[in-house]
Amino acid sequence: MSAPADIRKKVEKLREKVNYHNYRYYVLDNPEVTDAEYDRLMRELESLEREYPDLVTPDSPTQRVGAQPVEAFGTVRHAVPMLSIQNALSEDEVREWIGRVERGLSGEKVRYSLEPKLDGLAVELVYEGGVLTVGSTRGDGHTGENITENLRTVKSIPLRLLGRKVKVPSLIEVRGEVVIKRDDFERLNEERRKAGEEPFANPRNAAAGSCRQLNPAITASRPLTIFIYGIGRVEGLSFETHSEALDYLTELGLKVVDKRRVVDTCEEIFDFYGELLEARETFPYEMDGLVIKVNSFVLQKRLGVRSRSPRYILAYKFPAHEGTTKLEDVVWQVGRTGALTPVAVLKPVGIGGVTVSRASLHNQDEIRRLDARIGDTVVVQRAGDVIPKVVRVVASKRTGGEKAPQVPEKCPVCNSGVIFTEGEVVPRCQNIACPAQVKGNIIHFAQRTALDIDGLGEKLVDQLVDNGMIRDPGDLYSLKEEEVAALERMGRKSAENLINAIDKSRSAPFARVIYGLGIRHVGEHVARVLAGHFSNIDQLASASVDELVGIPEIGPIVADSIYGYFREDHNRRFLGKLRDAGVRLEAEEGPQKKRIFEGLTFVFTGGLDTMTRDEAGEMVESLGGRASGSVSARTDYVVAGKDPGSKLDKAKKLGIEIIDEEKFRRMCNLD
Ligand SMILES: [Zn+2]
Structure with a gap:
């Protein structure tokens, strides 16, 4: 059925809104509306598009993911070559370059635009009539691979340029770097290791590998972002300077790095370089240097290109890692x-x-x-x-004198036997009284995210254990202030503070206590899941492996580990000490007790038998989770009822866990 004019208008308005909020969220990192409001707009758009399929356009925000995997990438010829950049490794080399530039422009006043050099995959995006039509890799600079479908899934890449404040050109080609945050990179590698896959060597490889997937759904699942740094071809527009062009690109809704500056002198360049170098370790993305460009396009043209790299750009690299x-x-x-x-x-x-x-x-x-x-x-x-x-x-x-390191047969700390557990590559000391293990357990127990015992550092733990004052974290609660004060480098005041901190830890939240026990494979998140499910430690301790596996997010390895932990005598003795000391071993009263879906997003599709979709959504939210109307890489579970819609296909493509109503009810503890 063809859509009436008012519907057509409504769909356009909705797309404009969704695009704008997408821009606020992914480009500016400054959302204007809540996720729920964004989801509501998206749902409304999806439902109108379902009703009037002829209104679906490739640049609709509903169409980011969905293309089928390909066998190989096609090629794209860059209209304006993506040239390589000359590198400088020292201040002297930068000074020489500046000298050449200023001699080449004899007497002109030259200003320099500075921006960080991000380490990722260089790509080009082509927008025709404001709509993204082609995305490609840099390749050899002249010809790259066509990865349009993959780049469409990167949320900071607009499918349609924003034309709110500025005119959108009929054609514009922009260049940028697709990057991944360093902590996302670590997480991704952790997942790959767990899945038995080879980890990526560095964030650049992770970004490049993610972009060059034959299946766009895999790219969509990776937390990629883009920073635009320049323009190739553009029609109907011209700029005087590079910095002006970048400002314009931000108005089009493109993400441009905001750490940039225009300067006049070498000294200012070195200052900015110093600032970036200092920020290098804390900047969320991998930076490998500073890019210096002659700011004026007229002067850039006059300098021209020298054997494959432009004379007007220099990368001043950071020292090697x-x-x-x-x-x-x-x-x-x-x-x-x-x-x-x-x-x-x-x-x-x-x-x-x-x-x-x-x-x-x-x-x-x-x-x-x-x-x-x-x-x-x-x-x-x-x-x-x-x-x-x-x-x-x-x-x-090699000289031939090198020798392969041997795995020790005895624990280097306690000298007891070391064994390899079946299926593990890691040798373990089997002595539960091994001082290294005891100390490690106490530090784990006392850390900020567990029992939070302030002042109990490594050196103090060494003394307490080496002097035989404590044998497990449970012994902390019977420490006397005088004994602690008598230790080396301890005064009366710090002893008092420590005893107070230990005292305070008795009322630490149940989830943190579970985490503090140090059960293998039970991290902070799993501990919260367990604390939401069991109302006290005895229930947890007596749970069967089957019961544990029935809890969402608890897999068989974790379940085995928990089950085994509570069957060890020394762990039971340790728990007894905690109980005697009055440490909280039961869930808190009140609403936080049941937030078992904290951090999880559910999407419902199809009809449910025992409740309406709205009721199911409320159920999720009452348990601390989110109910969303659309499937994305952020979705954790898709609940499929009768006659599920396209969301099910999308969930399958994205590899999201699909569950039925029965499983959902069990997760909510309804059955
Ligand atoms: Zn040992």
Whole structure:
């Protein structure tokens, strides 16, 4: 059925609104409406489009995800080549470049536009009549791969340019960098490791790998974003300066990095470089330098291009995150679960301004994969705030005297036997009284996100355990102020503070206590799920594996681990101490007790037998979750009733867990 004019108008209005709010959320990071309001607009649009399919256009916000996987990418020829950039590694090289630029422009006043160089995948987006028509990789600069369907799923890329304040050109090609946040990168790698997949080497590889998926649904599931840094071809518009062009691009709804500046002198360039370098470790995205451009387009043109790279752009790179040094030894650290982790002892080396003498080797498999031997020359990488790691061995520097590190047969801390549990690559010390494990457990118990015992640091725990004053975290509650005050480097005041902090921890929330127990595979989130499900520790302790697996988000490995934990005598003794000390071992009264869906988003499709969809949505929200009208990568569960709609297909494409009404009722504890 063809849509009446008023419906057509309504759909256009809705799209404009959705696009605008999308822009506020993903481009400006400054939403104007709640998620629920956004979802409501999206739902309304979806339902009108379902009713009037002839109104669906490719640039509708409902059409981001949905393209079928392809066998291979086509190619795209860039109308204006995406040239490479010359690099500088020192202030001298920057000064030389400035000298060449200013000589080349004899006497002109030159201003420089500065912006960070982000490390991701360079792409080009073509907008015709304001609508995204082609997205491609840089490729060799002249020809790239057509990844339009994948780029459409990146939410900070508008499918239609905003024309609220400025005129939208009939054709514009913009260039940008697709990037991934460093913490999202870590999370993604963690998931890949858990799934037995090879982790990405760095955020750039993760961004590039995600964009070059043959199945756009996979790209859609990755937390990618884009920063636009320039224009290729444009029709019907011209700009005087690069900075003016970037300002214009932001008005079109494109995401442009806001850390940028226009300056006149070398010194100002070095100042900005220094600022960026300082911000490097805290900036959410990987930055690898500063891009300096001659700001005036007229002057850029006069400078021209020299053998494949323009004379008017320079990348002033940050010092490498990598260093080469000698692997002097491999030592084994014992964690709170008894796991032995290899640590590389290095000949100290300066990397990015920090001296590194130890690096992670992850586990025995990693040592084998690297083929790292004691005496080898190795490349060490530092990224962000994470512990440096050995990334490769320089095999050509071997002398033949190197030797492979051996997994110790005895625990380096307590000297008891080390065993490999079936199916695990990690050797473990089996002695539950091992001081390394005891100390690790106490520190875990006392940390801020668990029982939050302020002042109980590593050094103090060492003393308490080494002096035989405590054997598990339960013993903390029988410590006397005088005993603590008598320890080295402790005064009466700090002893009093510690005892007060221990005292206060008795009323820590139930979920944090569960987390503090240190049950393997029970992180903060799982602990909250358990605290929402069980009203006290005895219920949790007596739950069967089947019962545990029936709880949403609890898988068989976690369930086994929980079940096993409560069947160990020493854990029961430890719990007894907590009980005697009056630590909270039951759920709090009140509404937070039942927020079992905290952080989860549900989408309902099709008819339900025992309740209406609205009632189901209210149920989800009363349990702390969100009910949404549309399926996206942020959806956790799709509840499929009778005659489910297109949402089911979309959920399948995105790999979202689909459950039936019965399972949903069980999750809500209704049956
Ligand atoms: Zn041990």
